[in-house]
Amino acid sequence: MQYLMERPTPTLCRFRVTIDEERRGAARSAVMDMTPESDLEKNDIRAATMEWLVDDCIPEVLQQAGILPLSPVRLLPGKENSRQDKYSFSFEVEALPELDLPEDLSTLAVEVEEPLPDPREFRHAVLQAQRSRAVLHPVEEKRLPQDGDVLRLNISAEADGKDLPDMRHDDFTMKLHPVTGAPSEVEALARSLHAGEKMQTDVPCPGNYPDPSLRGRNITMQVELVSINTEVLPPFDEGLAEQLGFSSLEKLKNSIFAHIMGEKIKNIQSRAQKRLIESLLENREFSIPPAIMSLNRQDCEQELATVFQRQGKSEEEIRRLMADMEKELNVQAEERARMQVLLLAVAEHEKLVVSREEADRQILRLAEKTSKNYDKLHDAVYKSRLIDELHLRLLATKALQLLYRKVGKIVVDSNSHPIPVPETGKQRPESTAPGGTSFSVPSIKE
Numbered sequence: 001m002q003y004l005m006e007r008p009t010p011t012l013c014r015f016r017v018t019i020d021e022e023r024r025g026a027a028r029s030a031v032m033d034m035t036p037e038s039d040l041e042k043n044d045i046r047a048a049t050m051e052w053l054v055d056d057c058i059p060e061v062l063q064q065a066g067i068l069p070l071s072p073v074r075l076l077p078g079k080e081n082s083r084q085d086k087y088s089f090s091f092e093v094e095a096l097p098e099l100d101l102p103e104d105l106s107t108l109a110v111e112v113e114e115p116l117p118d119p120r121e122f123r124h125a126v127l128q129a130q131r132s133r134a135v136l137h138p139v140e141e142k143r144l145p146q147d148g149d150v151l152r153l154n155i156s157a158e159a160d161g162k163d164l165p166d167m168r169h170d171d172f173t174m175k176l177h178p179v180t181g182a183p184s185e186v187e188a189l190a191r192s193l194h195a196g197e198k199m200q201t202d203v204p205c206p207g208n209y210p211d212p213s214l215r216g217r218n219i220t221m222q223v224e225l226v227s228i229n230t231e232v233l234p235p236f237d238e239g240l241a242e243q244l245g246f247s248s249l250e251k252l253k254n255s256i257f258a259h260i261m262g263e264k265i266k267n268i269q270s271r272a273q274k275r276l277i278e279s280l281l282e283n284r285e286f287s288i289p290p291a292i293m294s295l296n297r298q299d300c301e302q303e304l305a306t307v308f309q310r311q312g313k314s315e316e317e318i319r320r321l322m323a324d325m326e327k328e329l330n331v332q333a334e335e336r337a338r339m340q341v342l343l344l345a346v347a348e349h350e351k352l353v354v355s356r357e358e359a360d361r362q363i364l365r366l367a368e369k370t371s372k373n374y375d376k377l378h379d380a381v382y383k384s385r386l387i388d389e390l391h392l393r394l395l396a397t398k399a400l401q402l403l404y405r406k407v408g409k410i411v412v413d414s415n416s417h418p419i420p421v422p423e424t425g426k427q428r429p430e431s432t433a434p435g436g437t438s439f440s441v442p443s444i445k446e
């Protein structure tokens with residue numbers, strides 16, 4: 001088998017494949033083994049052989065050419081040739097643009113914040129553990145809320161006479177702390193009420209509210225103070241540890257600390273990955289394959305539609321709002337698409353693949369998350385183009401993990417200054433940064 005490849009555009013690959021006699025004969029034999037010759041006309045045999053060869057050769061051609069297909073393969077009409085002495089066909093497929101990536105990804109570097117333990121975070125987590133077993137005593141006297149009280153509130157909002165479900169919070173719990181600046185609108189209203197009272201006020205709608213027609217406009221917010229309570233916290237001792245399922249207070253402390261540091265390191269890594277991708281995309285222009293742009297546009301539309309549906313918007317309202325946000329959706333989709341193209345280019349560069357097992361595990365997670373039958377979801381995914389989209393998403397995820405693993409890390413302090421390794425004065429690599437068991441659990445001031 002031989003092939004010729006050309007790129008009519010930066011994101012389109014076109015192939016002309018010529019198949020040798022030996023391979024053609026093997027394909028014809030396979031067709032004849034499946035269907036007796038008596039049941040096929042001569043022309044039918046040639047057509048079936050050609051179909052077999054096309055299905056068999058295309059994956060091999062793409063693999064040999066090092067092309068990651070981003071769209072369904074399109075056979076070019078009128079290009080097939082199944083004469084007895086020569087078999088050939090042409091096809092095209094969307095592909096990644098050619099990006100100039102470093103041959104050795106380890107030559108790249110990214111700044112990573114030092115994961116220092118913060119005693120304030122530990123104290124806050126301890127307080128949350130105590131509050132999970134706290135006892136609330138309703139305040140019987142008729143008085144306004146005070147610092148230290150725990151309030152139970154019902155919060156709602158409306159605009160143009162319509163309820164805003166995203167802003168509704170029933171039986172919301174608020175702990176009052178000393179106010180250093182202006183309190184939030186909700187807290188300001190709650191502090192002015194007695195238990196059982198409610199009050200409305202006009203407040204500006206947040207600038208990041210999903211419905212663009214409401215951003216910055218005044219909406220009506222209502223706060224009902226259901227009850228005022230005093231909170232009695234249990235001591236942070238062996239008894240609390242036992243109530244929370246730990247064999248000792250020390251194990252509870254270690255669990256809290258491990259969770260805090262795990263979340264901190266996860267957030268630090270996420271921020272570093274974002275900086276790394278942004279640095280690679282900076283001043284780098286390339287064409288986005290239409291299939292990738294379409295995929296990300298669909299994602300953005302679906303996420304926004306879900307938000308509007310939660311708000312109780314009708315289908316007609318959702319279509320109108322989406323049309324009003326056309327420009328914003330395009331910008332968001334393009335940003336995501338550029339990141340995905342870059343990561344897929346890394347995957348192609350590093351010859352990453354997604355195994356059947358990895359795809360099946362992701363489908364299982366999706367089935368559990370959406371409470372759907374795994375077998376039915378599995379069949380639906382594999383019988384549609386969804387499996388191709390799933391492969392692309394998983395490839396991008398694997399590429400990000402590999403990229404972050406390979407690049408150099410420069411540990412920096414809170415002012416973004418590199419932290420030197422003790423005694424050497426060199427910048428500390430991530431592997432020597434504090435982490436895991438090298439930390440000691442902060443003490444608690446009773």
